[in-house]
Structures are given as structure tokens and as C-alpha cells.
Amino acid sequence: MQITFLGTSSGVPTRSRNVSSVALRLPQRAEMWLFDCGEGTQHQIIRSELKISQLSRIFITHMHGDHIFGLMGLLATCGLAGNVDRIDIYGPPGLNEYLQAASRYSHTHFSYPLKVHVVRPGIIYEDDEFTVSCGLLQHRIPAFGYRVVEKDRSGRFDIEKAKELQIPAGRIYGQLKRGETVTLSDGRVIDGNQLCGPTEIGRKIAYCTDTVFCDGAVELAHDADVLIHEATFAHQDADMAFQRLHSTTTMAAQTALGAGAHRLIMTHFSPRYAPGNSVELKDLLLEARAIFPKTDMAYDFFTYQVPRRREVELIKAGV
Template sequence: MELYFLGTNAGVPSLERNVTSVALRLLEERRSVWLFDCGEGTQHQILRSPLKLSKLEYIFITHLHGDHLFGLPGLISSRAYQGGDTPLVIFGPRGLKRFVETSLELSESRIQYKLEIVEHDGGIVLEDDFFRVESALLEHRIPSYGYRVIEKDLPGKLDAEILERYGIRPGPLYGKLKKGESVMTPGGEMLHASEVLGKPKAGRIVTILGDTRSCQAAEVLAKDADVLVHEATFLHELADTAHEYHHSTARQAAETAKTAGVNELFLTHFSSRYKSEEQLERLQQEAEAVFVNSQLAREHVLYPIQRRGKDIS
């Protein structure tokens, strides 16, 4: 599980940074990529990255401002030409379906794979055997949502030495034991999963927020997350401006991370007024003063999401 930022600017792109998009690469977990927001130029950023559109499984749109979704029509149209033939599902606020379908209809774009658009009002937007994605409404000028990606707990490791003594080799019986089932050994003994299965590993939690002021919903979505991705549009000296435009400062992002008890904070969605490295470093320093484990999101850098190393007792 890795984060890869394709755009970290707010509002408009600059020569240094593109507008908002972040990928969650899940190659080991499910051999796919999930995308959160798709600002203009996102498909160009993907071409310069190790990501492949053919692996794209889900797109989650936080809100309908252009710097978060104007890249969708082009990306959807190009995906098939880059080997994408599997279904693609896009989640987002109400109005997303009309935007996408109108764009594709008027441009007479031909989509050669199954495309599904799911509009939501928060809550659980996706769940399968391995992941659950929850969403909640934040505080912005238009409906803006955050997403909490929860990796479900993983089964513990099987004790190969014990299994070998019972004459059990890798195969179907391994799978049953992994699921917690009891099996009959080749010697005719009943073997219970609890005898050979280690403690389960706690799944990771990644919270990615859309544009927002500081609010309780952000803290709830980020509760005990391994990673929080939070906008930091302004330095706190512009807190009044941030509030007026329904955005957050770097300090406010750090306060949310600290209150929520997250492990690591990534700052993103920087105002284009912050052009130099020195100006960006001020954003990080402001956040670090409140929450030490804060860092700036850098485009075209892979950030592994580590497990905290805790088993479930």
C-alpha cells in the first residue's frame, strides 16, 4: 500500500505543481490503483509515473470544483487506449454523473469498458472482503467529502513447522485454516485453526480529505488513521482568508491530526502563492510545531504506508 501524489496545488496548476490528485497504489493487496480526485492534467501526470491506467479500479471524487475533477473526461476516454478493459467505478457527490455523462456524450467519446458512476451522500460507499471505504461531509463552499479507507484485519501467519509435522502441505487445507476453519489431517486427526494460526494483523487506515475548514467530521474520519492527507492551503497568518474561502491552514491540519491521533500527516493543496521551497518549508514547519510527524506531499514520490506493527490481542 503506497501513496503517490499526482497534484498538490490548489485552484490552478503552476510550473512546479499540478492540481489535486492522489493515487493509492494497492498492487500487493489487490493488484490495482485507486484514485482520489482527478484535476486537469492528471492523465499526463500518470504518464510520467509508475502507475498504469489499466490498473485503475476506483476513482473517488471529493467535490465538484474544477481543480478536483476537470481531468476526468480525458482520463476516462484515454484509459482504453492504455490497456484498460476492466470495469471502472467512480464515486462522488450528486451532480458527478451529469458532469461525466454530458462530457462524454457531447464529445462523442466511446468507452470500451464498463463505466459506473455512483453518487453518494456519505456513509459506507464501498465494502468487500478486504476493504471498507467510509465517507462524510466536510465544511466547504459546496458539498465536499472526505474518505476513510479501512483495510480489514489480515489473518495471522500459519505455523509451517506444525503443519509439516501433521503432513499438511500448501494447498486447499492451508486456505481453510487461514479462514479459521478446522480440518482433518492426513493422519485422521482434527486440527483447529487456533492451533496453527498466529494472531491477526490489524489493517491499515488511510484518510484522504477534500477541501475543508477544520471540522468535527474531519476528526472522525481521521480517528486513529495510519495516514491522513489534509489540505494546507495557507499559512496560519492567513487564517481569516482560509476561513472565508472554506479552507484550512497548515496549523489547522496539524491540529486535526493531533486530535484524531493519526500516525502520519501529509499536507497538500497548497496555494499557488507559495512558489519557492522556502515558502513550502514554512508550511511544514508550522504543522510540525503542532504535530511532529507532518510532511509536505511531493509529486511523483512513492510513500509506503507502514503497518504500526501491532497484532490484535
């Protein structure tokens, strides 16, 4: 699971930061999922190492322009390129009507299946590998945060040990890999768990923007390996954050701390903290780290490989 930030500015783009969009690449299934699609997102994808042809799902948090103005252009490009099999879009009420109107007035017709799903709090998508759920945040209009959970997998099957035990290959191996208990033809009872390594704990990602500090964000981020959270304002501008229902750096850090998240990556920064101003982005990072040390600050094209829990344990142990 690889996260790539395609836009990290709030409201309007700057020379160095585009507006909101985050890509989640799933190499094991040659898919890319997109979270929000601000204006210019397709240009950012083209500039990155991501492939538009792998786009399969888009999750929209809310209907503000800096999160959706790039959606219609991206979908049109997918149709003209002709290399997308199907796209499912998830988002709040009004999203389908918006796309239908844009399609009608621009005379755009899609050459691939496109389905819009209106989300409600709870599970909105599930397959054999992943579960995606959403929850309400607190913003000026209905806004949803998303939680992606990779399902746990059985540990690596020890084929050599199975051969030593003279267990016949074939269907039985499949049963043992799944951790099942099997009775062999000679009467021996084999517990598959004894032939498998430790269970691989599935990774968890939470995406929360736009919102002021709220319980909904903490719930979505519970035990997340990575929490992606907006940090539009510095702590000194908390009054403005409450007025506009956006988060400060300290709110983002408190969300991560309260949720027991393992890492926080902040995004959606106000252009007011540009270099040379009294408060700069580096100051925002220090504010968050004072509360939650494992905090990073995203920038456009920043890529983060989400490690498995086992990998993190080995790194800590110096293995």
C-alpha cells in the same frame, strides 16, 4: 499500499505542482484507485511509474474544477487505449450529469463499462479486502472526505509446526489458517490460532480536501495510519482560510492530533508561498510539526509506502 501524489497545488497549477490528484496503488491485486482528478492528471500518471491500465476506481471529493477538470480526458484515454476492464466512479450529486454532458458534446464513447455512484455518508464500497466510506466535510459546495480501511488478516500459518503435530494437509490447513478449531480423526482438538502468527492489522488511509477544520474530517481520520489533508494556507492567513472554507497548516495538524492519526501528509498548497516570498512552504511544514511532529509535506510524484502496524513496531524496537 502505495500512495503517489500526482498534484499538490491548490486552485491552479504551477511549474512544479499540478492540481489535485492522489493515486493509491494496490500491488497485491494489480489495481490503482484515484482520489480526485484535476486537469493534467493523465499526463502526471504517464510521467510516473503508475499504469493507466490498472485504474479501476475514482473517488471525487467535490465538483470544483481543480478536482475534476482532468476526469473526462483521462476516461477518454482509457477508452482509446482499450486496456481498462471497468471503471467505477464515486462522487457527489451532479458528477454523472457532468460526465454525460461532456461525453455528449465531445462525442466521446467509452469502450469499457463505466458506472457513476452518487455517494452519501457511510460505506460506499466493500469487498473481501477493503472497505471505503465517506463523510461530509465543510466547504463552499458539498464536499466529501474518504476513508479506506484494509481488513485485518490472520497471521502467517506455521506449516512446519502443523507437520510436527502430524496434522494431515489439505482442507484442514485452510480451516486452521482461518483460526478455526478443528477436531482431528484421532480425537485431538486443534485451535488454529495456536498455529498462526499475530493478526495483521489492516491499514487505514483518510483523504480530506477541500475543507476548513471540522468534526467530519476528525472522524474520517480516526486512528488512520496516514491522513492526507489539505493545507492551503499558513496559520497567519487563517482569516482567509475561514472565508474560503479551506484549511491552514495548523488546522490540518489539529485534525491529525484529534483523530489520533499516525502520520499526516499535507497537500493542496496555495502558490502564494513560493520560494522568495515572506512565508514559504518550509515555514508551513514547521507550523504543522509544532502541533503534530509526524507531518510530511507532499510534492508532485512523492510516493509513500504505507507500513503495516507490525512493521512499525519492529522498526521502533530496532529489529
